[in-house]
Amino acid sequence: MTRRIPLIARDLKRLYTGFLLVAVSLFLLCTYLTEFNPMVLATNGDAFWEFITEDFLPLALPKASRIPGIFSSVLVTLALAMSATTVAAILAFFVALFGSEKVSPFPRFAKAVRGFATFLRNIPALVWAFILFSSLGIGTGVGFVALCITSFAFMVRAFVETMEDVSQDCVESLQAVGATFPQRVSQAILPSCLSGFLSWYLYCVEVNIRASTIVGMVGGGGVGLTLFSYIKSFRYDIALTIILLIATMVIVVDQITGKLRKELLK
Amino acid sequence: MEPILKFDNVSKHYPNGVHALKEVSFELCEGEFVSVIGPSGSGKSTLLRAINRLIPISGGTVWLDGQAVSALRGRNLRQLRRKVGMIFQNYNLVYSLSVLQNVLHGRLGYMNGVKGVFGLSSEDDKQEGLDLLEELGLADFAYNRASDLSGGQKQRVGIAPAIMQGPKLLLCDEPIASLDPSSAKTIMDLLRDMTQKRNIACIVNLHQLDVALKYSTRIIGLSKGEIVFDGRPEEMDDATIERIYGTSRENLMIGGERNDQTDSAHCA
Amino acid sequence: MNVNTMEYSATAKARPVSGKKPSIPVKCRQRNRFIPAFLIGVAVLSVLSLLYLEIDWLKMASRVGDIGLVFWDLAHLDFSNMDLIASSLVETISIAVLSLLYSLLLGIFFGMLAARNVFRLPWLSVLTQSFFTFLRAVPTPVWVLLMLVCLGMGPEAGVAGLCVHTTAFFTKSFAQSFESIPDETIEALEVTGASRLSIFMNAVLPAALSQIVAWAGMRLETNFSECAILGMVGAGGIGYVISNSLQGYDYGTAGVAILLVFLVAYGIERVFVRIKKKFY
Numbered sequence: 051m052t053r054r055i056p057l058i059a060r061d062l063k064r065l066y067t068g069f070l071l072v073a074v075s076l077f078l079l080c081t082y083l084t085e086f087n088p089m090v091l092a093t094n095g096d097a098f099w100e101f102i103t104e105d106f107l108p109l110a111l112p113k114a115s116r117i118p119g120i121f122s123s124v125l126v127t128l129a130l131a132m133s134a135t136t137v138a139a140i141l142a143f144f145v146a147l148f149g150s151e152k153v154s155p156f157p158r159f160a161k162a163v164r165g166f167a168t169f170l171r172n173i174p175a176l177v178w179a180f181i182l183f184s185s186l187g188i189g190t191g192v193g194f195v196a197l198c199i200t201s202f203a204f205m206v207r208a209f210v211e212t213m214e215d216v217s218q219d220c221v222e223s224l225q226a227v228g229a230t231f232p233q234r235v236s237q238a239i240l241p242s243c244l245s246g247f248l249s250w251y252l253y254c255v256e257v258n259i260r261a262s263t264i265v266g267m268v269g270g271g272g273v274g275l276t277l278f279s280y281i282k283s284f285r286y287d288i289a290l291t292i293i294l295l296i297a298t299m300v301i302v303v304d305q306i307t308g309k310l311r312k313e314l315l316k
Numbered sequence: 317m318e319p320i321l322k323f324d325n326v327s328k329h330y331p332n333g334v335h336a337l338k339e340v341s342f343e344l345c346e347g348e349f350v351s352v353i354g355p356s357g358s359g360k361s362t363l364l365r366a367i368n369r370l371i372p373i374s375g376g377t378v379w380l381d382g383q384a385v386s387a388l389r390g391r392n393l394r395q396l397r398r399k400v401g402m403i404f405q406n407y408n409l410v411y412s413l414s415v416l417q418n419v420l421h422g423r424l425g426y427m428n429g430v431k432g433v434f435g436l437s438s439e440d441d442k443q444e445g446l447d448l449l450e451e452l453g454l455a456d457f458a459y460n461r462a463s464d465l466s467g468g469q470k471q472r473v474g475i476a477p478a479i480m481q482g483p484k485l486l487l488c489d490e491p492i493a494s495l496d497p498s499s500a501k502t503i504m505d506l507l508r509d510m511t512q513k514r515n516i517a518c519i520v521n522l523h524q525l526d527v528a529l530k531y532s533t534r535i536i537g538l539s540k541g542e543i544v545f546d547g548r549p550e551e552m553d554d555a556t557i558e559r560i561y562g563t564s565r566e567n568l569m570i571g572g573e574r575n576d577q578t579d580s581a582h583c584a
Numbered sequence: 585m586n587v588n589t590m591e592y593s594a595t596a597k598a599r600p601v602s603g604k605k606p607s608i609p610v611k612c613r614q615r616n617r618f619i620p621a622f623l624i625g626v627a628v629l630s631v632l633s634l635l636y637l638e639i640d641w642l643k644m645a646s647r648v649g650d651i652g653l654v655f656w657d658l659a660h661l662d663f664s665n666m667d668l669i670a671s672s673l674v675e676t677i678s679i680a681v682l683s684l685l686y687s688l689l690l691g692i693f694f695g696m697l698a699a700r701n702v703f704r705l706p707w708l709s710v711l712t713q714s715f716f717t718f719l720r721a722v723p724t725p726v727w728v729l730l731m732l733v734c735l736g737m738g739p740e741a742g743v744a745g746l747c748v749h750t751t752a753f754f755t756k757s758f759a760q761s762f763e764s765i766p767d768e769t770i771e772a773l774e775v776t777g778a779s780r781l782s783i784f785m786n787a788v789l790p791a792a793l794s795q796i797v798a799w800a801g802m803r804l805e806t807n808f809s810e811c812a813i814l815g816m817v818g819a820g821g822i823g824y825v826i827s828n829s830l831q832g833y834d835y836g837t838a839g840v841a842i843l844l845v846f847l848v849a850y851g852i853e854r855v856f857v858r859i860k861k862k863f864y
Contacts, residue, residue, distance in 0.1 A: 065794070065797065066793060066797070069797055073685055073688075076681050076685070077681075077682070077685050079678075080677075080678035080679075080681045080682045080685075081682065083674055083675070083678045084675060084678045084679060084682065084739040084743075085739070086678075086679075086682055086739045086740060086743055087740070088686075094734075094735060097734075098734050098735070101733075101734050102734070125636065126636070126637065128633070129632075129633035129634075129636045129637050130633070130637060132629055132630055132633040133630045133633035133634045133637065136626060136627075136630035136633075137630075168850065168853075169846065172809075172845075172846050172849040172850045172853065173842060173845060173846050173849070174809040174810075174812055174813045174845070174849075175813075176813035176816050176823070177812070177813065177816075177823075177826060177842060177845065180816060180826060180827050180830050181654060181655075181658070181830065181842075182651065183830075184654055184830050184831070184833075185647060185650035185651045185653065185654040186644055186647050186648075186650065186651065187647070189639075189640070190637050190638075190639055191637075191639035191640060191641070191643075191644045192644075194637065194639060195644075217410075219404065219406050219407075219408040220408050220409060220410045222370060222404070222408060223402065223404055223408035223409075223421075223474075223477070224421060224424060225370060225397070226368055226370060226397060226400070226401075226402035226487075227397065227398070227401075227402075227421060227422055227424050227425050227477060227478075227481060228393075228394040228395065228396075228397035228398040228424070228425025228481075229394070229421070229424035229425060229432065230394065230424075230429060230432065232429060232432075232433045233424050233427075233429070233432040233433055235433075236432075236433040236434065236435070237410065237413075237417075237421060237424065237432070237433075237435060238410050238421075241410050241412045241413050242410050242411065242412050244412075244619060245412075245619065248619070248622065248623075251626075260723045261723075263723050263726075264723050264725050264813070264817070267725065267817055268816055268817065268827075277726065278729075278817075281729055281730075281733070286733070293722055293726060296721070296722055296723070296726070297718050297721040297722050298721075300721035300722070301717060301718075301721045304721070310622065313618050313622075314618065314619070314622070316616070316618070412616075413611075413612070414610060414611055414612040414613075416610045417610050417611065417612075420610060435610070437610065439607065439608060442608040442610060443608060446608070459609070459611070459612055459613040460612065460613070461612050461614070
């Protein structure tokens, strides 16, 4: 046993040295490639500050007639995130059942299901949005589908992992009893994994609130679009107000989901 | 007597090259209480899971109640699995459900699709479940969450669905490996009494040689996927033990600790 | 009918008299009532949301065929603009890495300020934490847009914009890691008379290092995909190539760029999974 301790330490040391070496060389390489110069930021400091104090501050409210519209655009963003995540979660649940060798009735296809999800997940939501814009036209519906795709793929992976962690044993015991696949799902997987699934769902809602703001900026509608149009028309003071509004929205949602998650895992 | 279970030259090798079973053959009749013993990795678990096809075998035939298990698929396989109850080392309960719901899982194989999916058990089944819990001494816990029970209680619950199935054969995969000695005795007593009362044949995987000697009517010794002993407990002598475990009886009983130490020294 | 209390007497002695058949309950006595309420709430909210969005499903459905066409066009990879794609991909990756490294340093610094157990100044922790909570709540592309406005086009805006969000993320997670270090460790060093900063450098930071490395690996994935989309909101990089060629109906080029984004993201994920398996 005494020999194991230095072994771990040496292992870790190698990790840190490797990490440091990689970090430094990457830093040098990337600085060279992009000609990024942190001094630019420093020398531009004055102009930067001036810009903030003069163009962004003081905060300005948009015309009173626009305010209801802005609030409804916040609602659109929230509704987009909420509905897209729910639809994605329902689809992901059914697909995830087939994505684990240990649970699926067709274990041979489990790898294919996971591979498909990996493909969808590793292309950012905004890229999906652009691909869909060029076929379906600009609009909230496309933003909805784009958000659905990435959160669907994310949840497939998360759900498969949850199922393999939690319900592998009881699935086996129900199999031994002679239960059919739908029976195994409803009597073993659902009861044991539901709170885990819902916790991932809440996480996805959080992510999607941010993502739907961004998808909105390029044409999905909602508060992102409003912000984008104010920035494009150089009304930075109003833009800052809206940024604060977005931040408030995100923080409030994070607080709520945090509370709910605690309640779920009780 | 017609054997209820028959292994005919059964082999199993896993994709990673491990030969878990090598041409294993034996028969089992009604009312027998068989212990399968052997060191870890000798194929005990694979042997049990080959019976109800939780693990598909690679060669030979498993005959259960006159049917070849490996030929069955879908509905027929599920109907066959109903005849075989199974008890697991880790209890394998659904911990978020009530004890009674877990017990009723034993009837799932008999329920039609929709009813089973929604867990709509018949009143008779529910009553039978309650009676069974009474017999196991768990009547007061019927409506507790399965996660609230202690290890010994969980394993007692684990027996219930298997009995609910009305099986002809009961498979127990190291049922007492995670339990303290007193709970282990309760479980073994229950297993013996309940199977005798209902005339169910029983196969138990065990790590504890003394338990196997005390409870079984017959012992099968496995080593490296082969049956090296098959007979009554009285026939078990030191030479056979050495053949099964590759070490003498003294080392198993008293020198267990010393063995562990040498093992860990090898690992380190 | 006093059936309910009878049911929960829970013993088989409560066997019903034949003819009268009260249903025997099977569920737990103490059920978690939160989950059903939560599910219903989510369902209602989602349906309301869908109605509120007023999406024209029919119009979308009528164009579903076009999606197939677009994918068909994307699959005809066109490598003629490879030098442009390659250079913008390199730029994107570089910006992602640079912002990660700068944020790592900034994150350790601010994480030190935000952790409650390093300087023991509650007001400092609260102030830092809430400032970065705000920064974190605003999506990255917004920051990049603002930096573009302030600094003009160029990698500086990208790096600075990404740094805002990444630093905020690191500050929160590093502070968590620092706070998970047992107080006894710190006390033991305190009694030796070591200064707060040297305690941090010699005890807290080394203990949290493995977690810091893990966070950094995880964040690289996010940073890359964030960086890949920056081009779409007006900054440069591979995102600009994708959005530009999609809007110009140059699907072949867009296909190559999207494929490369996928491959890089997938590669980072695989490497990270490997490292995680090896060290944890």
